[in-house]
Amino acid sequence: MKPVNILRTWYEHGWLRAVDLSLADYLLDKLGDDAESVAFLAALTSHQLGHGHPCLDLKRLSEEADTVLQLPPEHASFESKHACLTAAQALAQLPNDWLTQLQDSLAVNQANSPLVLANKQRLYLRRYYNYEQAIKSDLAQRCEQQDEIDVSQLRETLNALFGVSEQLSWQRLACAMAVRSGFTIITGGPGTGKTYTVVRLLATLQQHRTGSTPLRIRLAAPTGKAAARMTSSIEGELGNLPEQFRATLESTMANRQAVTLHRLLGSQNHSREFKHNRRNPLLADVVIVDEASMVDIEMMAALTSALAPGTRLILLGDKDQLASVEAGAVLGQLCEHAEHGHYAPELAEWLADSHGLAELPQSYADKQGASTWPYLQHTVMLHESRRFNAEQGIGKLAHEVNTRQTQWLARWLQDAQSIAAENPAFNNIHTLEISGVGHKALRQLVQEGYQPLLDLLQQGPDADVEQWGEQLLAQLEQFQLLAAVRSGDWGVENLNKVITQWLFGEQVSTDKWFVGRPVMITQNDYSVDLRNGDIGLAVRTAADEPIRVLFRGTSGELRWLLPSRLAHVETAFAMTIHKSQGSEFNHTVVVMPDHDSPILTKELLYTGITRASEHCTLVFKHDELVLRATERRIQRSGGLT
Ligand SMILES: Nc1ncnc2c1ncn2[C@@H]1O[C@H](COP(=O)(O)OP(=O)(O)OP(=O)(O)O)[C@@H](O)[C@H]1O
Numbered sequence: 348m349k350p351v352n353i354l355r356t357w358y359e360h361g362w363l364r365a366v367d368l369s370l371a372d373y374l375l376d377k378l379g380d381d382a383e384s385v386a387f388l389a390a391l392t393s394h395q396l397g398h399g400h401p402c403l404d405l406k407r408l409s410e411e412a413d414t415v416l417q418l419p420p421e422h423a424s425f426e427s428k429h430a431c432l433t434a435a436q437a438l439a440q441l442p443n444d445w446l447t448q449l450q451d452s453l454a455v456n457q458a459n460s461p462l463v464l465a466n467k468q469r470l471y472l473r474r475y476y477n478y479e480q481a482i483k484s485d486l487a488q489r490c491e492q493q494d495e496i497d498v499s500q501l502r503e504t505l506n507a508l509f510g511v512s513e514q515l516s517w518q519r520l521a522c523a524m525a526v527r528s529g530f531t532i533i534t535g536g537p538g539t540g541k542t543y544t545v546v547r548l549l550a551t552l553q554q555h556r557t558g559s560t561p562l563r564i565r566l567a568a569p570t571g572k573a574a575a576r577m578t579s580s581i582e583g584e585l586g587n588l589p590e591q592f593r594a595t596l597e598s599t600m601a602n603r604q605a606v607t608l609h610r611l612l613g614s615q616n617h618s619r620e621f622k623h624n625r626r627n628p629l630l631a632d633v634v635i636v637d638e639a640s641m642v643d644i645e646m647m648a649a650l651t652s653a654l655a656p657g658t659r660l661i662l663l664g665d666k667d668q669l670a671s672v673e674a675g676a677v678l679g680q681l682c683e684h685a686e687h688g689h690y691a692p693e694l695a696e697w698l699a700d701s702h703g704l705a706e707l708p709q710s711y712a713d714k715q716g717a718s719t720w721p722y723l724q725h726t727v728m729l730h731e732s733r734r735f736n737a738e739q740g741i742g743k744l745a746h747e748v749n750t751r752q753t754q755w756l757a758r759w760l761q762d763a764q765s766i767a768a769e770n771p772a773f774n775n776i777h778t779l780e781i782s783g784v785g786h787k788a789l790r791q792l793v794q795e796g797y798q799p800l801l802d803l804l805q806q807g808p809d810a811d812v813e814q815w816g817e818q819l820l821a822q823l824e825q826f827q828l829l830a831a832v833r834s835g836d837w838g839v840e841n842l843n844k845v846i847t848q849w850l851f852g853e854q855v856s857t858d859k860w861f862v863g864r865p866v867m868i869t870q871n872d873y874s875v876d877l878r879n880g881d882i883g884l885a886v887r888t889a890a891d892e893p894i895r896v897l898f899r900g901t902s903g904e905l906r907w908l909l910p911s912r913l914a915h916v917e918t919a920f921a922m923t924i925h926k927s928q929g930s931e932f933n934h935t936v937v938v939m940p941d942h943d944s945p946i947l948t949k950e951l952l953y954t955g956i957t958r959a960s961e962h963c964t965l966v967f968k969h970d971e972l973v974l975r976a977t978e979r980r981i982q983r984s985g986g987l988t
Pocket of ligand 1: 518536537542580
């Protein structure tokens with residue numbers, strides 16, 4: 348079959364997006380029928396973007412095409428599998444010299460050509476290649492900025508902030524690292540003290556600034572919700588600082604409000620360009636970005652290019668979480684293997700000195716570190732969670748999944764109850780093995796989980812509507828279903844239908860407005876200042892009032908919007924694990940599907956489990972699918988490192 352016809356069949360069966368096919372058609376139109384292989388590979392590159400990869404990894408493509416391209420897709424019907432070639436079969440239809448054709452093509456590696464082939468291995472759409480190059484050169488320039496620091500003074504400041512101790516504190520090393528360098532990544536799982544560290548880092552930076560004017564510090568996060576969380580956790584942590592540092596920070600940092608990255612950079616209507624860019628950089632000495640694992644490659648390029656050469660950039664995030672839904676696992680790539688340090692000997696020595704230690708443990712030093720792992724010379728991973736014990740409950744479950752250890756997990760999946768009976772510290776993780784999503788045990792779990800919210804809604808506001816709104820939004824974070832997949836019986840769409848019926852009966856439809864409908868914004872909407880992923884709740888403040896949707900605004904305020912103002916929303920009793928990033932729920936229920944799929948990975952499960960702050964329930968039909976997902980890793984394509 349001709350490659351372009353394979354693409355058409357894939358498109359007709361929903362395996363490929365219209366935009367992917369259009370690119371192939373465009374190239375064929377410009378270059379003629381001889382360019383079929385090039386057009387085919389360009390369409391695949393575009394398809395990869397839709398799966399979060401900024402490029403097509405050609406080596407992996409020839410080795411494991413079906414896995415790399417995630418074809419057939421999760422939702423593929425039986426008929427489509429019959430009608431379409433698999434990715435591996437399709438690739439076999441290309442002439443043997445497809446790589447040479449690609450290298451020789453006018454569409455590749457020419458001035459302003461639409462495609463770029465890097466190292467004969469990664470094929471990019473030019474725009475994404477440019478983003479990657481911009482990030483690399485901006486970060487390289489920033490990595491070279493190293494301030495001369497008086498180590499003994501720094502040690503004194505850190506002693507005052509963290510206390511004097513012989514015990515290695517990664518938080519303290521993170522502060523030292525960020526004071527020395529123009530670019531720093533602080534990564535760590537939930538509760539490892541990223542906020543705790545940042546507040547102390549801000550104090551250290553102000554203390555060790557060179558001029559007399561206070562540093563201009565800007566705080567940002569990729570979503571409104573993450574920005575609101577950042578603001579409140581920083582505000583909360585300020586109170587725990589030693590008095591002299593707290594007073595300095597409060598007086599020097601009048602603006603402690605974190606904003607979305609869009610707002611920081613100044614998004615402009617109907618344009619991908621931001622107000623702040625290379626020509627008009629941000630006025631800031633330090634920019635700190637929380638939840639950086641959610642920042643995609645386009646936004647990261649916009650950020651790094653909007654920073655003036657002297658601005659210090661500090662990224663915070665959990666490298667082991669899923670990356671952004673958009674293309675580019677930037678943080679994950681930059682600090683892959685951070686758990687091993689890989690510090691060049693001189694850096695390891697300096698870090699130890701800043702801490703007052705004789706040396707860092709040998710396992711974190713690496714003679715080749717500087718050349719092999721340049722970004723790790725600017726990264727500190729916080730290892731110890733203050734919220735979860737890695738040996739117990741949620742901490743243990745998250746740890747076993749993250750490190751892909753299935754032995755304990757297999758036992759827990761079989762008999763979580765006995766494990767909890769033996770040790771009450773495991774009482775906060777639960778399994779629910781069910782034959783289908785209509786199962787009464789799931790229904791009971793959902794009804795009990797949502798009952799307090801329904802009671803609050805039923806009760807209505809007393810005199811104080813704002814207080815009621817606060818209670819509702821707090822209650823909405825108490826219980827949440829997260830599904831691994833979108834479609835099928837076990838997917839988000841069906842779960843929302845089923846839950847709506849369980850809670851509100853047959854007369855209510857999932858896609859209509861009703862009091863008690865939680866919704867998620869599915870696209871950034873600047874006209875109402877809401878972002879993709881923001882969550883609201885449909886309420887009625889009085890019987891004669893219209894339904895309004897209650898959201899938390901970026902400054903923490905309550906917003907009561909009419910549903911007619913919301914263009915892109917979906918019901919959110921259940922949401923995908925992808926969309927739950929940056930949120931935390933008291934009781935998180937993670938629902939695995941009844942069939943295997945390449946999207947079921949340890950990153951997905953880890954992200955779902957770590958959304959839970961108090962209780963986590965894992966719902967599944969087959970325990971071996973949970974184990975298989977734990978063993979599977981996301982392969983991040985890209986050339987940042
Ligand atoms: N070195 C420390 N000494 C005492 N308490 C600490 C220390 N580090 C962190 N904590 C406490 O542990 C809790 C979790 O820390 P923090 O909120 O900073 O973690 P985080 O990594 O930012 O979490 P999140 O997953 O929410 O992003 C907080 O209550 C914090 O005050």
